[in-house]
Each structure stands twice: as structure tokens, then as C-alpha cells.
Amino acid sequence: MEGNPLPDGSVPTDVNELSDPAAMAMNGNTFIPSVPALGDLNGYAQMPDPTFGAMTLPMNGVQSGMFTGAPQPTISADEIALYDRQIRLWGMQVQEKLRGANILLIGMKGLGxxxxxxxxxxxxxxxTILDAGLVTEDDLGTQFFVTEAQIGQNRAEAALPELRKLNPRVELYTDPNPVITKDPEYFQNFDITIATGLTLDILANINMSCRMLNRKFYAADTHGMYGFIFADLGIHDFIVEKPRSNKPAKIGDMETSTRCVIGVDSKTEGGKITDIITYQENYSPMQLANLSPLPAKVRNTRRSRMRVTPLLSCIRALFDFQTQSGGRLPAHNRADLELFTRLANQKHLELQLPLEILRADFLRGFLQNLGSEISPVVAFLGGYLAQDVINAIGQKEPPLQNTLLFDGEDFTASQFSFHPINDDAMSMMNTNEGAMMPEPVQTDGSIPVT
Known part of the structure; x- marks a missing residue:
């Protein structure tokens, strides 16, 4: 696998495909040691992150928004025929980038x-599919690559035979080890890491590992009729083609608070001018985004605040509950219900949202959905997430910035861009002596699945 070293502990679908030894031994180690200050993260170079003004975040290597995949392989005539329809949609260049992409997916339940x-x-x-969990009867409802006969087998390995049939040209590997055993350097092997079904503590650790290695990161989860997607693509460049307007874009223009024009070109076809604009988008890590206020345009008017889904407060409350409770979900007992309700109201007030939109029936419905998966919901969120990953790889469309919340009860999907106010972020960093990541949680060695 030239240019695509296989992480140690991964199992190839065909042992005859392996020609190179594993890049490095990564299994059996503690995933996150005691968290150092940002100024001294394992010797990685510190680089300024425009999202946070003068604050520096670990970004290994040269700061760049261009996709960092391996050299793109030449697509064969057979592949052109196979992918003809999508090549017509997004072009040969994007298909070549997809062909060279190396992706890690964590969690092979319904959403994964x-x-x-x-x-x-x-x-x-x-x-590479990383999942230490075993197939259970509950998986049969949404995990359509496994059968009842495979109950008790590793989820990732059980799915391989059917998954391989979908597209034999894709190199597939499994890693049956718990994600908490992975050192930060493990994630350097992949262009994009997609983490599903994990607690915020573990997601934040993976996110910061990807960020300091200049790798892109997605997190997602579903709970019955509800779900979320989060993206941290670091510094990401993408190109948009659109008809020339009365006010052409100029280098340095800020389209949003996180999106800047860094390149402008044009082409003329049939007498019509098309601008080819290169944007650079700056992202925030999940730990800071989860502590950030709503965008100013939302919080500045009551009408806008009234339209914010109460799911936002509930998701943040769930993150806090799991942090305080060792990663578990709220049980159906009085103490857990009171704690979750208190946390939800606290998050709601922190977001400056009207109390009347956090209704008792919504809280009750959200709690009843926890821990379950419903096929239409995982299909929608899984499709959206996969398409956004394709957009990030192809760099021809603006990807998610940075949070999507899905409410299946109301059939609504809401996007929010959460970024800390610079002064507040700096204050938080100084208060916590530079530690952005939570302390490691004690686990029994299994992957927490929410």
C-alpha cells in the first residue's frame, strides 16, 4: 500500500494485499496521557489559528487548507465507467481525490x-473501520450488513463480507481495538476521521489529536428521532464557481466571520463570465464550540432565538451529564432525570434562549429516545455526513460549518456555526492553564456508545 501505511492492529480484508509493513506500533498504549499545556504539546509546532485571534493551537506541519491526501492515483477506464454518473456530477478531479482518500470510521452501528x-x-x-463492539440483537434493526447468525462477532469484521460486495475497488480494513487505546499519532494515518457514538470527552481528545496533526475531523451521533453532526476541518480551502456578479469578489473579502476569499480567477464560455473563487474556512475544535454562544445574528433578536431548536440545549446537557457520570446515559430514575433537567435548563440559560421553548414534553421525548437508533434517522444523517465528507475531500463545495442538529419529530435540520468570542476563549485557556481537553475518563476498555 504505497503512500497509505496501514495502522498497526488493523486487519486487511485480504492478507495478500499487504506489501508494506505497518507504519508504526500504536496499539496497547494509553490513548491520552495527562494533558499538557498548549504551548508544549508533545513537541509539535505551535501555529496561530485565525479562529481565535492571537491564540495558538497545535497544527503539525505547514499551515494549509488544502486537502492533505496521498498523491492521486490514475483512474482506470473501468472505474470511469463505474463512476460515470457521479463524475458527471462532481468532475474527474474530485473523483481522483476520492480515489486517493484514506478515511477512518469509528463506530459501526447504524449511523456508521x-x-x-x-x-x-x-x-x-x-x-478503516474501528469498532471494539460486538454484534447484538439491537444492531439488526439498523446495521444491514450483519445477520442474526453473526451476533457475538466483532461489528466491523462481521460487516466486511457484505461491505466488500458494494465496491471491490475500495481497500477495506478493520481495527477491533478500543479507540481509547490509540495514541494521538494513530490518527496521522488518515486524511479524515469520522467518530460516531462516543462521549464528548473522547471526541474532544480525538479532535485535538487530528487538529495537531493537521487532519480533518467529524463527530456524529443519533438518539432515536434526534441526532447531530459536528465538523472541524481546521483550515480548509474550497473552490466555488458562480456567474460574475455586479460586485466581483476580491482577495481578502470576508464572506462570513470564518470565511475569507484567498483567490479569484475567471473563465468565459458563450459570452458569459464565471468567477472561480477560492475560499478559506476556519474551524473551531469541538470542545470550544460546545462552550460557545450562538452566532450574533441569532442571539440578537428574540424572534431568532425563538426559532432555535431545544435539541441544542439537550445535546449540550447530555454531554455534561456523561462527563459527570462516567460516560453513561441517564437512567430512568429520579436522580438522573433531575440532574439532566437541571443541566438542560442551565445550558438553555447560557445560550440566552427563551425558557418557553424548552418544554417538558420535549425533554421527556428526548430522554425516551436516548440510546436507540431508527433507520430513517440514521439514513438521513449518514447520507448528509457522507456527502459533507465528499465535499471536504473534493474541495468544490462549502462543507458544514460546523454543527447540524436533526429533529425527526419536527422534520427539521438546523445548522449553526459555533465559535468562541476571542476574549472569552483566551480567558478560558488561561483559567485552565492552557488545557483545552478534559481529563481522561476511566473506562472499562469498551467504546462508550451513546
Whole structure:
């Protein structure tokens, strides 16, 4: 696998495919040691992150928003025929980038299954599925790559035979080890890491590992009729083509508070001028985004605040509950229900949202959905997430910035861009002696699945 070293502990779908030894031994180690200050993260170079003004975040290597995949392989005539329809949609260049992409997916339950299906059908180069969990009867409802006869087998390995049939050209690997055993350097092997079904503490650790290695990161989860997607692509460049307007874009223009024009070109076809604009988008890590206020345009008017889904307060409350409770979900007892309700109201007030939109029936419905998966919901979120990953790889469309919340009860999907106010972020960093990540949580060695 030239240019695509296989992480130690991964299992190839065909041992005859292996020609190179594993890049490095990564298994059996503690995932996150005691968290150092940002100024001294394992010797990685510190680089300014425009999202936070003068604050520096660990970004290994040269700061760049260009996709960092391996050199793009030449697509064969057979592949052109196979991918003809999507090549017509997004072009040969994007398909070549997909062909060279190396992706890690963590968690092979229903949501991970949908993401995997869509990425494999799209023709990515290499996919590693990391999941230490075993197939259970509950998985049969949404994990359509496994059967009842495979109950008790590793989830990732059980799905491989059917997954391989979808697209034999994609190199597939599994890693049956718990994610908490992975050192930060493990994630350097992958262009994009997609983490599903994990607690905020573990997600934040993975996110910061990806960020300091200049790798892109997605997090997602579903709970019955509800779900979320989060993206941290670091510094990400993408190109948009659009008809010339009365006010052409100029280098340095700020389209949003996180999006800047860094390149402008044009082409003329049939007497019509098309601008080719290169944007640079700056992202925030999940730990800071989760502590950030709503965008100013939302919080500045009551009408806008009234339209914010109460799911936002509930998701943040769930993150806090799991942090305080060792990663578990709220049980159906009085103490847990009171704690979750108190946390939800606290998050609601922190977001400056009207109390009347956090209704008792919504809280009750959210709690009843926790821990379950529903096929239509995982299909929608899995499809959306896979498409956004394709956009990030292809760099031809603006990807998610940075949070999507899905409410299946109301059939609504809301996008929010959460970024800390610079002074507040600096204050938080100084208060916590530079530690952005939570302390490691004690686990029993299994992957927490929410």
C-alpha cells in the first residue's frame, strides 16, 4: 500500500494485499496521557489559528487548507465507467481525490453503517473501520450488513463480507481495538476521521489529536428521532464557481466571520463570465464550540432565538451529564432525570434562549429516545455526513460549518456555526492553564456508545 501505511492492529480484508509493513506500533498504549499545556504539546509546532485571534493551537506541519491526501492515483477506464454518473456530477478531479482518500470510521452501528455505505459506493481509496463492539440483537434493526447468525462477532469484521460486495475497488480494513487505546499519532494515518457514538470527552481528545496533526475531523451521533453532526476541518480551502456578479469578489473579502476569499480567477464560455473563487474556512475544535454562544445574528433578536431548536440545549446537557457520570446515559430514575433537567435548563440559560421553548414534553421525548437508533434517522444523517465528507475531500463545495442538529419529530435540520468570542476563549485557556481537553475518563476498555 504505497503512500497509505496501514495502522498497526488493523486487519486487511485480504492478507495478500499487504506489501508494506505497518507504519508504526500504536496499539496497547494509553490513548491520552495527562494533558499538557498548549504551548508544549508533545513537541509539535505551535501555529496561530485565525479562529481565535492571537491564540495558538497545535497544527503539525505547514499551515494549509488544502486537502492533505496521498498523491492521486490514475483512474482506470473501468472505474470511469463505474463512476460515470457521479463524475458527471462532481468532475474527474474530485473523483481522483476520492480515489486517493484514506478515511477512518469509528463506530459501526447504524449511523456508521450508513456513512460507510455511501463512502464506499462513492469510490474512496481506503477505509478503516474501528469498532471494539460486538454484534447484538439491537444492531439488526439498523446495521444491514450483519445477520442474526453473526451476533457475538466483532461489528466491523462481521460487516466486511457484505461491505466488500458494494465496491471491490475500495481497500477495506478493520481495527477491533478500543479507540481509547490509540495514541494521538494513530490518527496521522488518515486524511479524515469520522467518530460516531462516543462521549464528548473522547471526541474532544480525538479532535485535538487530528487538529495537531493537521487532519480533518467529524463527530456524529443519533438518539432515536434526534441526532447531530459536528465538523472541524481546521483550515480548509474550497473552490466555488458562480456567474460574475455586479460586485466581483476580491482577495481578502470576508464572506462570513470564518470565511475569507484567498483567490479569484475567471473563465468565459458563450459570452458569459464565471468567477472561480477560492475560499478559506476556519474551524473551531469541538470542545470550544460546545462552550460557545450562538452566532450574533441569532442571539440578537428574540424572534431568532425563538426559532432555535431545544435539541441544542439537550445535546449540550447530555454531554455534561456523561462527563459527570462516567460516560453513561441517564437512567430512568429520579436522580438522573433531575440532574439532566437541571443541566438542560442551565445550558438553555447560557445560550440566552427563551425558557418557553424548552418544554417538558420535549425533554421527556428526548430522554425516551436516548440510546436507540431508527433507520430513517440514521439514513438521513449518514447520507448528509457522507456527502459533507465528499465535499471536504473534493474541495468544490462549502462543507458544514460546523454543527447540524436533526429533529425527526419536527422534520427539521438546523445548522449553526459555533465559535468562541476571542476574549472569552483566551480567558478560558488561561483559567485552565492552557488545557483545552478534559481529563481522561476511566473506562472499562469498551467504546462508550451513546
Amino acid at each position: 453503517t450508513e456513512v460507510t455505505k455511501n463512502l464506499v459506493l462513492a469510490g474512496i481509496g481506503t477505509l
